[in-house]
Amino acid sequence: xxxxxxxxxxxxxxxxxxxxxxxxxxxxxxxxxxxxxxxxxxxxxxxxxxxxxxxxxxxxxxxxxxxxxxxxxxxxxxxxxxxxxxxxxxxxxxxxxxxxxxxxxxxxxxxxxxxxxxxxxxxxxxxxxxxxxxxxxxxxxxxxxxxxxxxxxxxxxxxxxxxxxxxxxxxxxxxxxxxxxxxxxxxxxxxxxxxxxxxxxxxxxxxxxxxxxxxxxxxxxxxxxxxxxxxxxxxxxxxxxxxxxxxxxxxxxxxxxxxxxxxxxxxxxxxxxxxxxxxxxxxxxxxxxxxxxxxxxxxxxxxxxxxxxxxxxxxxxxxxxxxxxxxxxxxxxxxxxxxxxxxxxxxxxxxxxxxxxxxxxxxxxxxxxxxxxxxxxxxxxxxxxxxxxxxxxxxxxxxx
Amino acid sequence: xxxxxxxxxxxxxxxxxxxxxxxxxxxxxxxxxxxxxxxxxxxxxxxxxxxxxxxxxxxxxxxxxxxxxxxxxxxxxxxxxxxxxxxxxxxxxxxxxxxxxxxxxxxxxxxxxxxxxxxxxxxxxxxxxxxxxxxxxxxxxxxxxxxxxxxxxxxxxxxxxxxxxxxxxxxxxxxxxxxxxxxxxxxxxxxxxxxxxxxxxxxxxxxxxxxxxxxxxxxxxxxxxxxxxxxxxxxxxxxxxxxxxxxxxxxxxxxxxxxxxxxxxxxxxxxxxxxxxxxxxxxxxxxxxxxxxxxxxxxxxxxxxxxxxxxxxxxxxxxxxxxxxxxxxxxxxxxxxxxxxxxxxxxxxxxxxxxxxxxxxxxxxxxxxxxxxxxxxxxxxxxxxx
Numbered sequence: 001x002x003x004x005x006x007x008x009x010x011x012x013x014x015x016x017x018x019x020x021x022x023x024x025x026x027x028x029x030x031x032x033x034x035x036x037x038x039x040x041x042x043x044x045x046x047x048x049x050x051x052x053x054x055x056x057x058x059x060x061x062x063x064x065x066x067x068x069x070x071x072x073x074x075x076x077x078x079x080x081x082x083x084x085x086x087x088x089x090x091x092x093x094x095x096x097x098x099x100x101x102x103x104x105x106x107x108x109x110x111x112x113x114x115x116x117x118x119x120x121x122x123x124x125x126x127x128x129x130x131x132x133x134x135x136x137x138x139x140x141x142x143x144x145x146x147x148x149x150x151x152x153x154x155x156x157x158x159x160x161x162x163x164x165x166x167x168x169x170x171x172x173x174x175x176x177x178x179x180x181x182x183x184x185x186x187x188x189x190x191x192x193x194x195x196x197x198x199x200x201x202x203x204x205x206x207x208x209x210x211x212x213x214x215x216x217x218x219x220x221x222x223x224x225x226x227x228x229x230x231x232x233x234x235x236x237x238x239x240x241x242x243x244x245x246x247x248x249x250x251x252x253x254x255x256x257x258x259x260x261x262x263x264x265x266x267x268x269x270x271x272x273x274x275x276x277x278x279x280x281x282x283x284x285x286x287x288x289x290x291x292x293x294x295x296x297x298x299x300x301x302x303x304x305x306x307x308x309x310x311x312x313x314x315x316x317x318x319x320x321x322x323x324x325x326x327x328x329x330x331x332x333x334x335x336x337x338x339x340x341x342x343x344x345x346x347x348x349x350x351x352x353x354x355x356x357x358x359x360x361x362x363x364x365x366x367x368x369x370x371x372x373x374x375x376x377x378x379x380x381x382x383x384x385x386x387x388x389x390x391x392x393x394x395x396x397x398x399x400x
Numbered sequence: 401x402x403x404x405x406x407x408x409x410x411x412x413x414x415x416x417x418x419x420x421x422x423x424x425x426x427x428x429x430x431x432x433x434x435x436x437x438x439x440x441x442x443x444x445x446x447x448x449x450x451x452x453x454x455x456x457x458x459x460x461x462x463x464x465x466x467x468x469x470x471x472x473x474x475x476x477x478x479x480x481x482x483x484x485x486x487x488x489x490x491x492x493x494x495x496x497x498x499x500x501x502x503x504x505x506x507x508x509x510x511x512x513x514x515x516x517x518x519x520x521x522x523x524x525x526x527x528x529x530x531x532x533x534x535x536x537x538x539x540x541x542x543x544x545x546x547x548x549x550x551x552x553x554x555x556x557x558x559x560x561x562x563x564x565x566x567x568x569x570x571x572x573x574x575x576x577x578x579x580x581x582x583x584x585x586x587x588x589x590x591x592x593x594x595x596x597x598x599x600x601x602x603x604x605x606x607x608x609x610x611x612x613x614x615x616x617x618x619x620x621x622x623x624x625x626x627x628x629x630x631x632x633x634x635x636x637x638x639x640x641x642x643x644x645x646x647x648x649x650x651x652x653x654x655x656x657x658x659x660x661x662x663x664x665x666x667x668x669x670x671x672x673x674x675x676x677x678x679x680x681x682x683x684x685x686x687x688x689x690x691x692x693x694x695x696x697x698x699x700x701x702x703x704x705x706x707x708x709x710x711x712x713x714x715x716x717x718x719x720x721x722x723x724x725x726x727x728x729x730x731x732x733x734x735x736x737x738x739x740x741x742x743x744x745x746x747x748x749x750x751x752x753x754x755x756x757x758x759x760x761x762x763x764x765x766x767x768x769x770x771x772x773x774x775x776x777x778x779x780x781x782x783x784x785x786x
Contacts, residue, residue, distance in 0.1 A: 030441055030442045030443075031439040031440060031441055031442065032439065032440055032441075032442055032445040033437050033438070033439045034437065034438060034439075034440070034445075035436060035437060035438075036435075036436045036437060036438050037436075039438040039440065041455060041458075041459060042448040042451075042455065044455075044458060044471065045448065045451050045454055045455055045458070047475050048451075048454060048475055048478045048479065049447065049451060051478075051479045051482065052482060054733070055482050055483065055743065058673075058731065058743050058745050059488070059491070059673075059743045059744060059745070060672065060673050060728075060743075060744050060745055060746055060747055061487060061488065061744075063485065063487070065450060067485065068482050068485070069450070069451060069453050069454055070453065071481045071482045071484075071485045072454055072478035072479070072481050072482050073453050073454050073457045073478070073481070074481045075477045075478050075479070075480045075481015075482065075484070076454070076457055076458065076461070076474045076475075076477045076478040076481065077457060077461070077477070078477055078480075078481060079473050079474055079476060079477020079478075079480070080461070080465065080467075080469065080473075080477075085461075085465070087457070118549065118555075141584070147522065148522070149522050149523065149524060151524045151525075153524070153557075154524070175584055178583055178584050178585070268464075268466065269464075269465065269466050269467060269468065324466060327460075327464065329456075329460060331452075331453050331456035331457050331460070332452040332453025332454075332456055332457075333452050333453075334453060336453050338457055338460065340460055340461065340464060340465060341465065341466045342464045342465070342466055343466050344466060
């Protein structure tokens with residue numbers, strides 16, 4: 001659900017209005033004086049407000065002004081026909097941040113929603129979670145949550161329903177091999193693991209980054225420390241099924257391997273460009289990165305940067321191809337928010353990513369019988385096996 | 401200038417003007433700045449302030465969206481968002497380009513795919529209700545119950561049921577590309593529209609005593625009238641009126657169809673926002689044949705009123721499943737940009753004042769499977785004919 005997000009700390013216009021105007025605006029009698037530019041901004045809403053009046057007067061049910069305002073804002077953003085630009089109702093906005101914190105009352109599953117097939121699939125189940133206890137499996141399709149039939153457009157509502165007070169029950173119907181699997185689970189506090197790591201095949205450090213969110217970059221640094229202490233001679237970074245997240249986290253991770261220089265370039269609507277550069281680290285070690293068709297946005301920033309800059313070997317299949325960056329901002333005074341596509345980005349060598357993806361140096365597909373699923377650090381997983389073989393060759397070469 | 405700096409610049413600019421203004425106001429010299437200030441009534445100001453969510457969103461899009469944006473598109477989007485709020489599925493917003501396509505596609509005009517569309521409660525997309533025998537769809541293997549995921553690569557959510565039904569009609573030979581979902585698997589179907597040869601929608605039982613009348617999904621009064629006449633003429637002594645998946649009947653159709661069965665009885669009471677009530681009654685001579693009525697979750701709108709009327713005035717027994725529960729009266733509006741939208745401006749109660757909206761109409765006998773419903777109806781109708 002998380003997109004490639006770029007945080008902007010912005011004072012919203014309404015915040016300005018309520019703090020500045022509330023106290024200091026010249027009010028004489030029953031009129032308010034304001035800058036013409038601000039008034040013109042307001043005037044842009046005149047038509048929508050007029051239609052809002054019409055709907056409130058004509059529509060048979062009573063609807064609150066607040067609900068209409070939210071519906072109008074959501075519709076306005078939807079009209080851009082960009083799946084990554086959308087409105088957050090106040091509750092959803094709060095939940096988004098909760099999500100980023102990584103601890104919440106819920107079921108402990110990570111979902112991947114495919115807009116083309118309209119299906120939401122469980123791609124991860126957290127250890128010790130209610131979902132694990134109930135026997136939810138990777139690859140299960142979320143069909144119905146309580147009374148809600150789940151599709152790509154209401155997945156956020158479905159997630160809201162699944163979240164909630166620990167100790168309370170949720171009924172979910174999953175689809176497994178075309179059969180309905182109804183499960184009742186009790187919500188519990190779930191701690192999301194964003195990064196997992198271990199040594200594999202002797203002296204290779206293996207790090208799996210599931211999402212660029214919460215404490216992932218601290219965990220990533222901790223992983224590097226620990227694996228280094230265990231005498232890792234090369235690293236395999238697994239970004240398969242990583243949907244992205246905050247770009248800052250991708251920057252921090254890239255910085256571990258890069259000594260200065262470009263990580264990626266952002267380009268805005270007016271053509272202006274902004275370069276994101278590495279600052280500190282420069283770990284000179286053999287690096288192999290695993291990607292697949294669900295590795296998106298921040299995963300693509302990181303793999304693109306390390307492929308271009310230090311020749312990290314990318315193994316797997318071509319990535320998703322989400323080369324646009326979003327901002328997340330609070331709007332209005334009711335706690336709502338929005339996500340907005342603000343720019344596109346390019347890899348250090350100037351390659352566009354949007355609709356293209358990052359092309360692996362070594363293509364290895366997961367055989368069909370795996371159904372897109374693999375286990376953590378499992379050497380029977382052919383993609384990981386290939387990454388290990390490549391790394392061993394590199395290490396053997398380096399040892400000579 | 402980078403993104404964050406630009407935002408900061410914008411914020412600073414507004415802040416400066418506000419500061420200037422407030423000091424000017426304090427000195428009582430705001431007239432000095434009248435070239436670039438505006439005074440508006442407090443009420444208007446409050447209204448704009450309450451619209452802060454919207455103002456902020458537009459501001460962000462205008463300044464930061466990665467592609468240029470047209471203000472009219474945003475306006476239309478906002479109206480569409482308000483009209484199609486989740487609470488009412490009968491509200492609909494149609495963009496000009498779809499309206500232009502629809503001008504060439506009208507139900508019962510030209511060639512037909514053979515698909516009659518329906519929807520189920522909580523379904524996000526429409527469903528195939530029935531398939532005309534020997535039609536292009538029948539030949540392509542389309543089955544009742546298939547979910548219609550997309551048509552010609554467009555996804556039509558459940559509220560687009562009427563436009564979608566219209567798009568099932570068109571020029572002879574016109575191609576339709578459908579993505580259906582059956583047992584959770586995608587089924588791709590391409591079919592070309594064929595000249596429509598209306599099939600009789602009635603049959604007489606072997607005993608010759610029971611007439612079965614399948615009301616078409618659009619409630620077409622001419623078809624129903626002709627069938628009813630044929631059954632009456634052939635000596636049927638009881639009737640099965642099949643209203644399953646009848647969901648697209650407009651006000652005119654339903655008035656005529658109600659008249660065929662109920663004569664001038666009141667089959668619905670229109671209640672508007674202010675609680676004003678207006679009785680609606682059919683036009684026709686009615687029938688005195690005893691009846692069994694079949695309904696399901698796809699039975700909606702006028703068909704729900706008709707089923708209730710048949711029970712109230714004709715003592716008909718209703719078999720099947722709880723109906724859809726939506727009996728709206730809509731009003732259409734045209735926007736300056738050519739888009740149109742409709743709002744539910746009133747709802748109907750049954751002729752005897754019952755509420756159907758949301759709860760649906762409950763059958764006298766609940767029967768789950770379609771086949772069992774039909775079998776039970778034949779058995780009861782035979783008994784009625786004795």
